[in-house]
Amino acid sequence: MRMSPKPIQSFRDDFTYSNSPGAIARFPFPFPEDEYMYSVNIEPHVTPGPEGSVYEHLLDIDEHYLSEMHERDLVLKENPKRCLAMPHMDLACWDMIDRVMTCFAADYPEHFSLEREGDHWTWENKLLNIKDSFTFGDSSTLPMPPMEYIGRQVQGDFALLDQRDGDLFLDAGIVTCPADWSLAFDAGMSFKEWHGPVPLAHGMGVFDRALKYLCAISQGRPVRRLNWTLTINARMDTSPETYPQWGTDRASVTPDNVGEKVHLRVELQVLDRMSRSNALMFSIRTYLISMNDLVTNPEWAKRMHRVMKSLPPELIEYKGLTRYHPMLVEWLSRFDPAN
Amino acid sequence: MSIDKIRVQVTGIEQVAPLIREFQLKAVDAELMPFSPGSHVVVEMPDTPRPHRNAYSLLSDPRDGGCYRIAVRLQEHSRGGSRYMHEQVKVGDELWITPPANLFSPLWQASKHILIAGGVGITPFMSYLPELEREGAHYELHYLYRGKQTGAYREQLQQSLGERCFLYDADAGARCDLRELLSDQPRGSHAYICGPQSLIAGVQEVAAELGWPASYIHFEAFAAPQPGNPFEVELSRSGRTLKVAADTSLLEALEEADVPVTSLCRGGVCGQCLTPVVSGDIEHRDEFLTAAEREKGNCMMPCVSRAAGKRLVLDL
């Protein structure tokens, strides 16, 4: 089923965000087994993937497009530092503009179009009523810096990694819906530095192997992986910068409201090599689903219970679930016949 | 979109040095993508009895998407790719190449870039130079060659780079003193070497003596998928025997024969395709197994690893 964007819903205050039955059906449920542990879960992102699935195109656009672009605007107005690009990343930002515009125009022609005559480009985004002409590569011909310009038109957070000497450096990005990490804090760090806080995985060699694989990604061969956590309320912006606004949400979970409060938050991460700069583009497309919606699929409900029940304590702690984890397992147990 | 291979047509061939030929390649069905300085492509050559897959640096201007240029040095005693390129390939022929990949890009933070080329190793620097010029970067090129064999593009380089170009023709008795070259370079200089292993080792040694940090020395290391030798696998449970061709991975051969093996990364890092081995020597090429696990020789990662000999028996 093809998703068309619906009118703006909110990811804060009154939380009007909701998933249609179609969006629930295509939700990227991240657990292939009854137990979860970190691994190098990276695979080729071969497109076109199954029609209508979140894997169909390089970058997925769905019914939440307008809501997420509105939310991004709110966050950037509160804190412009959620978007940054070091000067040496200018070319990489233009690579990203090229990749996003070229793919959107080809994959979603009903919403986007791109005309190119040499370096003279004309871009139209019908969903946001944008039509601009600019000179490719010349940042002065855009209404705002290139990363912000393209970042405001594409769902999900983005980072551009500069590759130097077999390592990756977080030197540009637009991050307004992170799962508790900060672009401003991680800026300039190397792959293992910004992964510093993650428990267990370093010792398992996960990051050593992942880094080698990522450095070898070539043009035209993007890869993807899923990552997940839980979020209270349909809140997109769970960043350290705004912690005072959402940290206390965790205490609001009760046995009666688990179904509507607790959301599974899945990130579809796509890594794609940029042409001119050799940077890696890292896109983090976040999907939120309430437990109530999730348990409409009996297989997911059963598996969710088993995964939560067997989750290693280090992960419970790191993902910030400690407070309500027992309540969630108890609530989910009713959907697991083995119980 | 994912792009596995690009079909190109050879639109021009030029002898640029006694042993080096340049090939101009244009895309047949699509546009060629822009690339970054230092990129290479892998060219597939449909030779018999076995095809070749060689990596060649792109030497065109990275901003020029119209055409890719590569230069191939005829390797003596080669029965492989370079001979095929020199003897078989004609203008108008079609070849398959991979999209560009880059494991040798310049570090833009360097205060100065010192490029050291040996023979056909000039090629990656041909794509560096236009970008270094555009960036207004501080650089110099040292080009070591044998005028009777290599030395492609040296006149044009000398003309356009002027006093930033240093030529050393060994056949004319010119030697390059690496110690002198690397001494007195400004702080924050980075050196890039492309050429024979002896040149790379020589620069590394002198640089270390002079106290250069190892991370300031860069050299080209192609990660072209290494084709291997063909071999046979016997599946002990079903008793079937499969042939694995030189340009096919063991995983692909198993998949073609409908033998189910789970896989994910297909690049030797995730561990999903781990397969038990009954007997036969293994050439491990993965990043997943530990040295101890390899030692035992009872499992392998078929997405990248192969038989070291002619035959393997798998517990499948």
Ligand code: HEM
């Ligand atoms: C190169 C692009 C990547 C970026 C920019 C990135 C960024 C991050 C960040 C910022 C965090 C949060 C760390 C914190 O607590 O502050 C994180 C967590 C993590 N990353 Fe990555 N990452 C990347 C690629 C990968 C890859 C390829 C893997 C593959 C194994 C990976 C595995 C993980 C894991 C397991 C966690 C912990 C997640 C959790 O339990 O919620 N990352 N990553």
Ligand code: FES
């Ligand atoms: S498929 Fe990942 S190691 Fe073979």
